[in-house]
Amino acid sequence: TSGLPAVWRLFRGLSEEQRRYEKRLILEHPAFARLCQQLLRDARRVTRGDLVFSLHAVVSLGVPQNTLLVQTLLRVCQEKLNQLDNRCISVLATALTGLDKDKNVSALQAGLRLLVEQRIPRIRDIFILQNLMRCMGKDAPVFLKKKLEKAVLKEVDHLTFLNAQRVFFALVAMNHCSIPILNACSEKILEGIHDAPFRQLILILEACHDLQYRNIKLFSAVANYVTSTVCLWDKRQIILLLSAFEVLGFQPTELMDIFAEKVTEDPEFLNLKYLLIILRVYSRLNYVPEGQKQLFIETLHSCLNKYLPNISSTELLKAVYSLCVLGYLPHPALDQLLQKENLDELQSDDLHKDQKEMMLQCVKACVELDSPTFTKPALVLAEDFSLVPLNHRKAREALLELLGDENMFRENVQLLHKYHIDFEIRVDSERKKVLPGTAADDHADSSVERLAFLFVPLSAFCMGTTHPQGKLAVKKRHLTKLGYEVIVVMNKKFQEMTKEDAVQFLKGKIYSRSAFPFSEVNVQSNN
Numbered sequence: 001t002s003g004l005p006a007v008w009r010l011f012r013g014l015s016e017e018q019r020r021y022e023k024r025l026i027l028e029h030p031a032f033a034r035l036c037q038q039l040l041r042d043a044r045r046v047t048r049g050d051l052v053f054s055l056h057a058v059v060s061l062g063v064p065q066n067t068l069l070v071q072t073l074l075r076v077c078q079e080k081l082n083q084l085d086n087r088c089i090s091v092l093a094t095a096l097t098g099l100d101k102d103k104n105v106s107a108l109q110a111g112l113r114l115l116v117e118q119r120i121p122r123i124r125d126i127f128i129l130q131n132l133m134r135c136m137g138k139d140a141p142v143f144l145k146k147k148l149e150k151a152v153l154k155e156v157d158h159l160t161f162l163n164a165q166r167v168f169f170a171l172v173a174m175n176h177c178s179i180p181i182l183n184a185c186s187e188k189i190l191e192g193i194h195d196a197p198f199r200q201l202i203l204i205l206e207a208c209h210d211l212q213y214r215n216i217k218l219f220s221a222v223a224n225y226v227t228s229t230v231c232l233w234d235k236r237q238i239i240l241l242l243s244a245f246e247v248l249g250f251q252p253t254e255l256m257d258i259f260a261e262k263v264t265e266d267p268e269f270l271n272l273k274y275l276l277i278i279l280r281v282y283s284r285l286n287y288v289p290e291g292q293k294q295l296f297i298e299t300l301h302s303c304l305n306k307y308l309p310n311i312s313s314t315e316l317l318k319a320v321y322s323l324c325v326l327g328y329l330p331h332p333a334l335d336q337l338l339q340k341e342n343l344d345e346l347q348s349d350d351l352h353k354d355q356k357e358m359m360l361q362c363v364k365a366c367v368e369l370d371s372p373t374f375t376k377p378a379l380v381l382a383e384d385f386s387l388v389p390l391n392h393r394k395a396r397e398a399l400l401e402l403l404g405d406e407n408m409f410r411e412n413v414q415l416l417h418k419y420h421i422d423f424e425i426r427v428d429s430e431r432k433k434v435l436p437g438t439a440a441d442d443h444a445d446s447s448v449e450r451l452a453f454l455f456v457p458l459s460a461f462c463m464g465t466t467h468p469q470g471k472l473a474v475k476k477r478h479l480t481k482l483g484y485e486v487i488v489v490m491n492k493k494f495q496e497m498t499k500e501d502a503v504q505f506l507k508g509k510i511y512s513r514s515a516f517p518f519s520e521v522n523v524q525s526n527n
Contacts, residue, residue: 093135161192
């Protein structure tokens with residue numbers, strides 16, 4: 001009766017390619033059919049361990065779920081459920097994750113969930129706990145997730161490097177972000193980071209993204225480890241790692257410097273897929289290595305030109321958008337992108353339509369505003385947008401207290417290329433007086449400075465820094481070209497300020513330091 005679990009153990013040790021070949025041979029072998037027949041006859045007489053391991057083996061080997069054997073094993077497991085020890089429960093839970101919902105599976109899952117709930121307080125094995133977390137999955141009720149979390153927290157002192165990773169992935173499977181568990185797991189992973197294979201590093205970073213877990217210490221350790229051993233890694237592996245960091249919004253500058261150098265030295269390895277990833281990573285993280293900016297971007301541009309004859313319109317848009325974000329206009333690619341047939345194709349495709357429109361809008365703005373021939377316009381067309389966001393309320397109240405009149409600032413201003421300013425304030429050239437401003441006052445005046453306040457989320461910056469990501473960097477660049485001095489405010493931190501601190505903060509941003517000695521805020525009246 002233990003023959004099928006033994007077959008599975010041997011099969012599990014094979015590579016993925018060998019498994020595909022061997023699975024067919026196993027299922028077609030006469031001895032396998034005899035083992036299945038014997039198990040079917042003995043199902044109610046085998047030990048509880050053989051029962052659940054046999055179910056796990058036949059499911060894993062691909063025996064169809066609707067066969068008499070699988071359905072019989074499921075029914076016998078239901079009958080013997082209360083006799084199963086914790087290890088058997090863990091194996092059974094794993095087997096059920098490989099099956100589709102049917103009458104027997106649903107009944108067994110419901111019974112298993114009740115049993116797990118009763119047993120959790122007595123389970124001390126971290127391996128069994130993480131496996132149950134993984135198998136209970138996203139559909140587990142919140143109270144059960146909390147119970148499993150509590151049980152794991154009791155055992156965190158016994159975590160190993162390997163179990164820490166498993167718990168990480170189990171939390172993803174359960175869609176449950178437990179910061180105390182993740183912090184404990186991160187400490188163990190940090191201890192063994194130098195022994196982690198490449199695939200595990202990627203999975204850990206992806207798990208952090210799935211759980212929206214921001215641990216700069218962990219990300220820095222991974223980046224530093226790969227940077228210090230960069231000669232051991234394949235260029236393609238580094239690309240995948242940089243991509244994982246980009247998704248997290250984390251900027252590993254030293255690694256990005258080294259990789260940019262590798263690209264400029266040997267760009268031949270960059271196929272179109274890798275080129276698009278590199279462009280996306282460096283543009284979103286708004287980073288080009290100092291000292292080799294022009295060479296690096298021109299190398300990427302040259303690679304892109306090579307693929308222009310066969311590139312799709314969507315891939316072309318992504319590439320051009322990335323280079324434009326970095327402040328570089330790739331003219332051959334731009335000319336091809338802006339051809340009517342390519343624009344028509346992009347606009348007719350509904351897949352990711354909003355994202356494509358945003359990228360195309362940005363490209364068109366870059367073509368106009370980043371052109372060497374662009375000069376600051378004499379007239380900046382702007383209009384006040386009627387819909388005022390809720391998160392403006394605190395800033396609006398602080399500005400009213402500071403400036404005394406709502407005519408002293410403009411709120412929710414829309415500019416050309418769909419650029420939006422949260423608050424616009426006009427000051428004299430010495431930054432000592434705030435001037436009244438209306439939508440009609442759009443003419444450029446050398447004696448007037450325009451301040452553009454942007455209240456942005458933390459996600460607009462690279463993680464743990466005040467370095468703006470690509471979209472915000474482009475907006476700042478373009479607003480500056482239009483004659484604004486851009487003041488970026490982290491909205492989360494601003495919302496946490498007291499009203500008095502908010503007023504003082506805005507005062508410090510609006511007025512020059514030489515204006516501070518005055519006891520009263522120097523505001524020019526409407527008269």
